[in-house]
Amino acid sequence: MPARETPPPAPNAGRRSERSRRAIYDAALALVVEVGYPRTTIEGIAARAGVGKQTIYRWWPSKAEVLMEAFLDLAERSAREAGEQPYTFPDTGDLAADLKAVLRATVDELQDPRFDAPSRALAAEGLVNEELGRQYVAKLLEPSLQLYVERLRSAQDAGQVRPDVDPRIALELFVSPLAQRWLQYTGPISHDYTDTLVEYALYGIAPRPKA
Amino acid sequence: MPARETPPPAPNAGRRSERSRRAIYDAALALVVEVGYPRTTIEGIAARAGVGKQTIYRWWPSKAEVLMEAFLDLAERSAREAGEQPYTFPDTGDLAADLKAVLRATVDELQDPRFDAPSRALAAEGLVNEELGRQYVAKLLEPSLQLYVERLRSAQDAGQVRPDVDPRIALELFVSPLAQRWLQYTGPISHDYTDTLVEYALYGIAPRPKA
Amino acid sequence: MPARETPPPAPNAGRRSERSRRAIYDAALALVVEVGYPRTTIEGIAARAGVGKQTIYRWWPSKAEVLMEAFLDLAERSAREAGEQPYTFPDTGDLAADLKAVLRATVDELQDPRFDAPSRALAAEGLVNEELGRQYVAKLLEPSLQLYVERLRSAQDAGQVRPDVDPRIALELFVSPLAQRWLQYTGPISHDYTDTLVEYALYGIAPRPKA
Amino acid sequence: MPARETPPPAPNAGRRSERSRRAIYDAALALVVEVGYPRTTIEGIAARAGVGKQTIYRWWPSKAEVLMEAFLDLAERSAREAGEQPYTFPDTGDLAADLKAVLRATVDELQDPRFDAPSRALAAEGLVNEELGRQYVAKLLEPSLQLYVERLRSAQDAGQVRPDVDPRIALELFVSPLAQRWLQYTGPISHDYTDTLVEYALYGIAPRPKA
DNA sequence: CCATAAACGAGACGGTACGTCTTGTCTTTCT
DNA sequence: AGAAAGACAAGACGTACCGTCTCGTTTATGG
Numbered sequence: 001m002p003a004r005e006t007p008p009p010a011p012n013a014g015r016r017s018e019r020s021r022r023a024i025y026d027a028a029l030a031l032v033v034e035v036g037y038p039r040t041t042i043e044g045i046a047a048r049a050g051v052g053k054q055t056i057y058r059w060w061p062s063k064a065e066v067l068m069e070a071f072l073d074l075a076e077r078s079a080r081e082a083g084e085q086p087y088t089f090p091d092t093g094d095l096a097a098d099l100k101a102v103l104r105a106t107v108d109e110l111q112d113p114r115f116d117a118p119s120r121a122l123a124a125e126g127l128v129n130e131e132l133g134r135q136y137v138a139k140l141l142e143p144s145l146q147l148y149v150e151r152l153r154s155a156q157d158a159g160q161v162r163p164d165v166d167p168r169i170a171l172e173l174f175v176s177p178l179a180q181r182w183l184q185y186t187g188p189i190s191h192d193y194t195d196t197l198v199e200y201a202l203y204g205i206a207p208r209p210k211a
Numbered sequence: 212m213p214a215r216e217t218p219p220p221a222p223n224a225g226r227r228s229e230r231s232r233r234a235i236y237d238a239a240l241a242l243v244v245e246v247g248y249p250r251t252t253i254e255g256i257a258a259r260a261g262v263g264k265q266t267i268y269r270w271w272p273s274k275a276e277v278l279m280e281a282f283l284d285l286a287e288r289s290a291r292e293a294g295e296q297p298y299t300f301p302d303t304g305d306l307a308a309d310l311k312a313v314l315r316a317t318v319d320e321l322q323d324p325r326f327d328a329p330s331r332a333l334a335a336e337g338l339v340n341e342e343l344g345r346q347y348v349a350k351l352l353e354p355s356l357q358l359y360v361e362r363l364r365s366a367q368d369a370g371q372v373r374p375d376v377d378p379r380i381a382l383e384l385f386v387s388p389l390a391q392r393w394l395q396y397t398g399p400i401s402h403d404y405t406d407t408l409v410e411y412a413l414y415g416i417a418p419r420p421k422a
Numbered sequence: 423m424p425a426r427e428t429p430p431p432a433p434n435a436g437r438r439s440e441r442s443r444r445a446i447y448d449a450a451l452a453l454v455v456e457v458g459y460p461r462t463t464i465e466g467i468a469a470r471a472g473v474g475k476q477t478i479y480r481w482w483p484s485k486a487e488v489l490m491e492a493f494l495d496l497a498e499r500s501a502r503e504a505g506e507q508p509y510t511f512p513d514t515g516d517l518a519a520d521l522k523a524v525l526r527a528t529v530d531e532l533q534d535p536r537f538d539a540p541s542r543a544l545a546a547e548g549l550v551n552e553e554l555g556r557q558y559v560a561k562l563l564e565p566s567l568q569l570y571v572e573r574l575r576s577a578q579d580a581g582q583v584r585p586d587v588d589p590r591i592a593l594e595l596f597v598s599p600l601a602q603r604w605l606q607y608t609g610p611i612s613h614d615y616t617d618t619l620v621e622y623a624l625y626g627i628a629p630r631p632k633a
Numbered sequence: 634m635p636a637r638e639t640p641p642p643a644p645n646a647g648r649r650s651e652r653s654r655r656a657i658y659d660a661a662l663a664l665v666v667e668v669g670y671p672r673t674t675i676e677g678i679a680a681r682a683g684v685g686k687q688t689i690y691r692w693w694p695s696k697a698e699v700l701m702e703a704f705l706d707l708a709e710r711s712a713r714e715a716g717e718q719p720y721t722f723p724d725t726g727d728l729a730a731d732l733k734a735v736l737r738a739t740v741d742e743l744q745d746p747r748f749d750a751p752s753r754a755l756a757a758e759g760l761v762n763e764e765l766g767r768q769y770v771a772k773l774l775e776p777s778l779q780l781y782v783e784r785l786r787s788a789q790d791a792g793q794v795r796p797d798v799d800p801r802i803a804l805e806l807f808v809s810p811l812a813q814r815w816l817q818y819t820g821p822i823s824h825d826y827t828d829t830l831v832e833y834a835l836y837g838i839a840p841r842p843k844a
Numbered sequence: 845c846c847a848t849a850a851a852c853g854a855g856a857c858g859g860t861a862c863g864t865c866t867t868g869t870c871t872t873t874c875t
Numbered sequence: 876a877g878a879a880a881g882a883c884a885a886g887a888c889g890t891a892c893c894g895t896c897t898c899g900t901t902t903a904t905g906g
Contacts, residue, residue, distance in 0.1 A: 011855080012855070014898090015855070015898070016856075020858090037339050038340075041887055042887080042888080042889085043887060044887090046858090051858070053858095053859085053888095053890095054857080054858085054889090055856075057889065121339060123395065124338035124339040126396075127338070129249075133395060134396050137396055141395070141397060145397075161416050161418070165416045169408070169411065170416045172387075172388035172392075173384050173411060173416070176388040177383035180387040181383075184334065184348060185337075185344045185348055186348050186353075186356075187379070193380070200415075201411070204411075204413050205363075205372050205381045206414055207372070208415075209419070226876065226878095231877095252865090252867085257879095262879070263880060264868080264869095264881085265877095265879085266879075268869080434882080436872090437871075439883070460761060463860085463862085464863085466861090474882095474885060475864095476864085476865085476882090480882075542760050542761060543761060546758070546760035550670050550757040556818050563819060574838075584839070588829070591829055592833060592838045594809075595810065597813075598805075598810040602805065602813060606760070606769070606770060606774070607770055615802070619806075622802065622803060622806055622837075623806065625839055626834065626835050626837030627806070627834060628794060628835045629793075629794070629795050630841070630842075644850080645851080648902085648903075648904090650902090653851090679854095685852060687896085688853080690895080691851080
């Protein structure tokens with residue numbers, strides 16, 4: 001592997017301008033919503049943020065990473081704003097009801113362009129750039145999926161899910177179909193749809209013997 | 212609606228050079244595999260195909276559409292070469308076995324870069340360009356999914372799937388998780404994995420009453 | 423000497439756009455006069471000429487060379503416009519009178535900003551870039567100086583200049599002082615001044631023996 | 634005239650760091666010799682001198698002025714080092730010999746890159762920036778030319794130069810040609826060349842009547 | 845002899861221009 | 876008329892410097 005001539009001379013994060021960082025986040029998110037990801041350029045972000053291009057290049061290696069951080073920040077702020085403690089999952093004892101509730105909320109969120117546009121853009125970039133794709137999963141997807149894992153484990157303890165079932169796989173039965181319909185336009189998404197997914201996943205599609 | 216000055220003077224498809232078309236397909240597919248989709252440019256395709264840029268712009272509106280056609284052509288040729296009749300699905304009477312077999316074959320296909328690279332590229336473009344995304348689904352995805360629908364309907368007739376189940380949704384229980392792991396690197400894919408998906412989907416993850 | 427990776431792929435001069443060339447010349451000359459050479463940028467020339475930057479970079483290696491060609495073209499056009507045959511020198515038989523006349527004309531020309539600004543800019547660039555400096559001399563200066571050489575030789579034939587004098591050096595006695603005052607602001611320039619130079623140069627500054 | 638908000642809060646020259654000043658001079662001169670004037674940047678000077686950029690901007694308005702001071706300082710030091718009293722001119726009574734001697738020394742000096750590079754750079758900048766050009770003349774050129782004036786006046790007193798000759802113009806007959814050949818590459822410079830200039834200038838190029 | 849205010853090194857910042865690359869259009873020439 | 880070739884206007888890329896603006900850290904009196 002040929003070494004770089006001059007390894008990037010690591011800027012001093014202590015002196016970083018918080019003002020600029022915020023302006024860049026805002027500009028990036030706004031542009032992705034307004035003109036779409038491919039027409040969102042680093043020049044455009046810099047201009048809209050009232051910032052020199054170098055200030056972007058100093059802190060991020062690509063527009064995808066700018067957007068990633070901006071979106072993570074947005075998610076954090078949104079959660080905090082909503083007064084909710086983030087990353088929790090209802091556990092009423094009724095697994096089906098809890099899953100349906102969470103998936104219905106997810107469906108609603110996926111309709112909001114402020115969430116849809118950046119999220120979709122990052123997913124798209126991730127498909128074609130493995131490094132970024134893995135970051136996307138690790139930072140955005142996996143933390144949420146982990147909540148399903150925990151809820152499913154709790155359901156296993158309560159005897160509502162078979163103990164031999166792998167929760168990490170089980171969750172994909174309802175999460176992945178929704179994800180695919182959302183991302184790839186393979187079908188409409190609705191509360192009914194996710195309710196159905198939960199039903200099918202819990203009880204299977206094969207005929208059930210009479211209890 | 213302001214009319215175009217010159218309505219696109221529709222080229223005469225009859226005089227189209229078959230030689231150029233083939234060269235463009237080959238160049239596009241090769242480049243996507245070799246340098247990746249983002250670094251595949253129309254200029255690059257033209258140069259590699261020994262073709263004028265205008266010849267590409269005359270017949271396709273974007274590099275994504277070039278790649279789409281090239282990939283469809285590849286798929287057709289591959290099927291023909293393999294001597295198989297395309298678009299069939301095994302029906303041995305054992306639904307679980309048939310699904311597992313098809314999904315195992317799919318897993319193998321997804322590992323082949325000649326398939327993976329263009330397919331992933333088109334998916335990525337589709338995420339961010341709805342028009343293209345819908346084309347992708349209609350031309351590439353839906354035809355395959357339709358085979359699952361038919362097989363599931365046949366299983367319903369045989370009493371192996373509950374009659375109230377919607378086959379178009381049911382198929383997503385095993386197809387979408389595989390698709391997501393493949394596209395988004397959310398987990399490893401293997402024959403074991405798809406076998407498990409089929410099991411979970413057919414019989415559910417909830418405890419089954421004794422038969 | 424390390425060879426270039428790809429030697430510049432020589433554009434096809436036959437297809438060159440005359441319209442763009444003219445627009446670039448005009449823009450370059452206008453900008454140098456209006457905002458000065460250092461603030462004349464390639465981007466500015468391109469914008470003013472309504473031309474892509476690449477069209478400039480395709481045909482010229484630097485803004486200095488653009489300006490050089492533009493100025494040569496201007497000189498040619500000016501001469502043609504004035505209906506004069508360019509590159510001639512009066513020869514009335516009276517050397518002193520002829521030299522004074524030409525130098526007076528030169529003084530006038532040096533006051534015209536359309537001539538002064540680009541000419542001075544090229545000279546400045548040439549001081550610091552030997553390659554360009556030599557071009558400046560070869561294309562702009564030397565052809566004019568050659569006319570002095572010829573006139574002086576004719577004067578030698580007529581016995582008005584000593585035969586052992588080197589005309590190429592002799593001409594510098596009046597041309598260089600004017601050039602230096604013009605370029606370096608070492609003194610004012612006027613018709614009187616150049617007349618004096620001719621007098622001093624022809625007859626020396628030492629006392630002359632009575633004839 | 635709109636007044637400045639804050640009149641430049643004149644730095645206190647008393648506290649100025651001599652160490653930095655020296656380092657800046659050295660860096661500026663070295664860089665001009667090593668990489669040429671256009672590639673000598675203020676950032677580069679600061680880095681090489683181990684100095685903050687602001688320390689340069691605090692004391693000089695432009696890189697040209699830095700170089701000017703650096704060069705004046707160099708000239709002073711050189712003179713002092715050579716143990717010579719600066720700004721003197723030989724007066725042996727033989728004008729021709731004295732002029733030839735001084736010009737030969739000048740020719741030698743012009744060949745030394747430590748003198749040539751900065752001097753040429755300042756001249757170039759001066760061509761295009763009148764203010765700086767006039768400074769260049771006043772601080773660097775005129776003091777030397779004044780010595781010629783004095784020597785010529787002394788020669789006039791001795792009857793070796795006609796009393797009606799203007800020494801300030803006369804000196805240009807030999808100084809300007811040398812300057813032009815040096816700066817603009819209009820011809821080679823050598824001791825022979827300057828000797829010839831002196832001859833021509835003193836006795837003219839026209840035929841001399843028999844004494 | 846210590847307090848304090850300046851100059852200092854460092855370097856992030858908003859900008860401008862660089863020279864390169866690719867896009868999609870247009871034009872020329874050949875077949 | 877289609878195709879190869881490639882010049883063109885447009886504009887984003889990522890880099891290099893500009894000149895300004897903080898940041899702590901010397902440093903050098905002057906109270």
